[in-house]
Amino acid sequence: MKAVILAAGKGSGLGAITMTRPLPMIRMAGRTLFDNTVDLLKQSGINDIFVVVGHQKEKLIERINDHSQNGLNLHYMVQEKSGGIGRAVLKVKDKISPGEYFLLIYGDTVTAENIFFKAQQSFHAFKCPIASICLPPSNEMFGNVFLNAQMQITKIIEKPKGDSLGNYVLSGVFVLPESFFGLLEKNRGSMEKALKQLVEDGSMKASMWEDEWLDIVYPWHVLEANKILMDSWQESSIAKSAVLEGNVTIQGVVHIEEGAVIKAGAVLEGPCSIGKGSYIGNNSLIRSYTSLGDHCSVGYGVELKNCVILDNTRVGRLSFIGDSVLGERVDIGAGSMTVNRTVDWKSVSIKDGKRLVDSGLNKLGTFIGDDAVVGAGNTIEPGTTVAPGKILEPRYSVTR
Known part of the structure; x- marks a missing residue:
């Protein structure tokens, strides 16, 4: 069976983090979301993979070429203009043979276990189109699914309101026939209408996914996805070329990659997770659910807590980065702090365009885009987004 990964969207709700990269190229738990998806497909026995790219496509194309050199049969198609999910699916129409079924994957979803293998099992059991479904903590943002006792999907409501809410939601994984392209064309590229037509024809069954699942929509979901992946780790992995000086304390499961240097204390x-060639200064505290990218530098006495930090970023001495996401090549000056709670412990909101979105979290820090500079001594309010390339001047208590 062939697989199609939809990776052309911008992920506009993620703000600064996806302005300069495709969403699947966000690195968390030591690897990109795209790498995690491809590895799960490979474990499922799928080697023919088509990727629809669009926003910031060059970075994803480069990674696709890397995987192709490792024995996978990966190809990409370009969706130049955002035209919705259905238009993206139609980009691979001539790659699927008549009578053939294919696995369709939304590239912004995260699972640690193999949801693709489960969908294939359901397809072989039912021998008909399959939609993977799950029970999320909240179902208001997703297409809601209703089904009968035989696991047949009887109704899909794409944007549910009020009493229309169901228990299950679409989890972004489908097994579809080649004839589905005809339904898309008939419905002018509307994925919602094409799926509803399959349901009305009585030919779509559900594959129940009961493990962790997440659709990455807002910036704090990057932290949640990172946690899902790290919680699946069974054992530590420390590269032989990593250097750990005396009096380094390790508690729990850690992944330390080649050439990393961990200083005493x-x-x-x-x-x-500590990436390749990264440096952890003396007496620093790297707390649970921190993912540090390649070639990063963490200065003396820094505390990192539940954060995702991408490649080539520097955090100056005596700083605190908590519940935050930092892009590539960010420069954090000494003594800076991402405050991660309000004084009254209310949930933190983040600005999405002109509106505020309540994260529902009472601990949430800062989201900083690529190449931003935070001068020494800055204290950043919870829920702040810093645009790529922005410079926050140092905060001096005494000046010349």
């Missing part, structure tokens, strides 16, 4: 509380 540092404490690593797993699960956490």
Whole structure:
């Protein structure tokens, strides 16, 4: 069976984090979301993979070429203009043979276990189109699904309101026939209408997914996805070329990659991940659910807590980065702090365009885009987004 990954969208709700990269190229738990998806497909026995790219496509195309050199048969199609999910699916129409079924995957979803293998099992059992469904903590943002006792899907409501809410939601994984392209064309590229027609024809069954699942919509979902992946780790992995000086404390499961240097007095509380060639200064505290990218530098006495930090970023001495996401090549000056709660412990909101979105979390820090500079001594309000390339001047208590 062939697989199609939809990776052309911008992920506009993620703000600064996806302005400069495709959403699947966000690195968490030591690897990109795209790498995690491809590895799960490979474990499922799928080697023919088509990826629809669009926003910031060059970075994803480069990664696709890397995987192709490792024995996978990966190809990409370009969706130049955002035209919705259905238009993206139609980009691979001539790659699927008549009578053939294919696995369709939304590239912004995260699972640690193999949801693709489960969908294939359901397809072989039912021998008909399949939609993977799950029970999320909240179902208001997703297409709601209703089914009967035989696992046949009887109704899909794409944007449910009020009493229309169901228990199950679409989890972004489908097994569809080649004839589905005809339904898309008939419905002018509307994925919603094409799926509803399959349901009305009585030919779509559900594959129940009962493990962790997440659709990455807002910035704090990157932290949640990172946690899902790290919680699946069973054992530590420390590269032979990593250097751990005396009096380094390691607690729990850690992944430390090639060439990393951990200086004396540092404490690593797993699960956490330290990327290739990264430097952890003396007496630093790396707390649980921290993912540090490649070639990063963490200065003396820094505390990192539940954060995702991408490649080539520097955090100056005596800083605190908590419940935050930092892009690539970010420069954090000494003594800076991402405050991660309000004084009254109310949930933190983040600005999405002109509106505020309540995260529902009472601990949430800052989201900083690529190449931003935060000068020494800055204290950043919870829920702040810093645009790529922005410079926050140092905060001096005494000036010349």
